[in-house]
Amino acid sequence: xxGLPETNIRVADQVWIALAxxxxxxxxxxxxxxxxxxxxxxxxxxxxxxxxVTHIAQHCVATKPVSPSRNRMITKRGSxxxxxxxxxxxxxxxxxxxxxxRMQDLPPRYQGxxxxxxxxxxxxxxxxxxxAALLQYxxxxxxxxGDIAARHDEYLAAPERVQPYPxxxxxxxxxYAAEDRVPFGSSSPEEEQGAG
Numbered sequence: 001x002x003g004l005p006e007t008n009i010r011v012a013d014q015v016w017i018a019l020a021x022x023x024x025x026x027x028x029x030x031x032x033x034x035x036x037x038x039x040x041x042x043x044x045x046x047x048x049x050x051x052x053v054t055h056i057a058q059h060c061v062a063t064k065p066v067s068p069s070r071n072r073m074i075t076k077r078g079s080x081x082x083x084x085x086x087x088x089x090x091x092x093x094x095x096x097x098x099x100x101x102r103m104q105d106l107p108p109r110y111q112g113x114x115x116x117x118x119x120x121x122x123x124x125x126x127x128x129x130x131x132a133a134l135l136q137y138x139x140x141x142x143x144x145x146g147d148i149a150a151r152h153d154e155y156l157a158a159p160e161r162v163q164p165y166p167x168x169x170x171x172x173x174x175x176y177a178a179e180d181r182v183p184f185g186s187s188s189p190e191e192e193q194g195a196g
Contacts, residue, residue, distance in 0.1 A: 013101040031080025070097035
């Protein structure tokens with residue numbers, strides 16, 4: 001199957017190609033800045049076409065309102081851009097939008113990217129279902145979720161070494177109503193009268 005000459009590639013498809021190349025080369029990253037995507041477009045296609053910034057920021061972003069493109073090639077993760085996968089957030093008007101270029105719209109040297117996307121990248125969502133979003137989640141500092149994630153990683157590495165979280169039965173404690181105003185560990189006035 002022959003693809004288009006590289007000078008006839010749509011701007012949205014150039015964005016997808018650049019982001020797919022960046023992602024396939026560095027799969028550990030959560031996403032890439034608009035500048036990184038723009039620079040990769042320049043490297044691959046010998047220049048930056050007009051409208052590239054708008055495509056990265058608006059036209060290809062799944063969660064943005066349609067204006068006018070319905071593409072949903074990019075998922076925003078804060079200021080970073082990652083390739084869209086089924087199950088990522090999407091504006092209702094983009095639900096039937098294009099997720100990746102068609103094979104016939106890609107030059108031959110980029111056609112392998114489509115197979116990589118469909119068989120490796122997009123398959124993570126199929127393998128993990130709704131929990132796949134957790135694979136991409138980065139806890140913010142102070143959210144407390146970083147500790148939970150770290151404990152989970154420890155558990156996966158050596159479950160026998162991880163201590164369980166404390167429970168009501170494993171940690172004795174006393175509960176008083178707010179109006180009792182009895183310090184923790186001391187006896188209540190009723191208990192003192194009954195002891196006498």
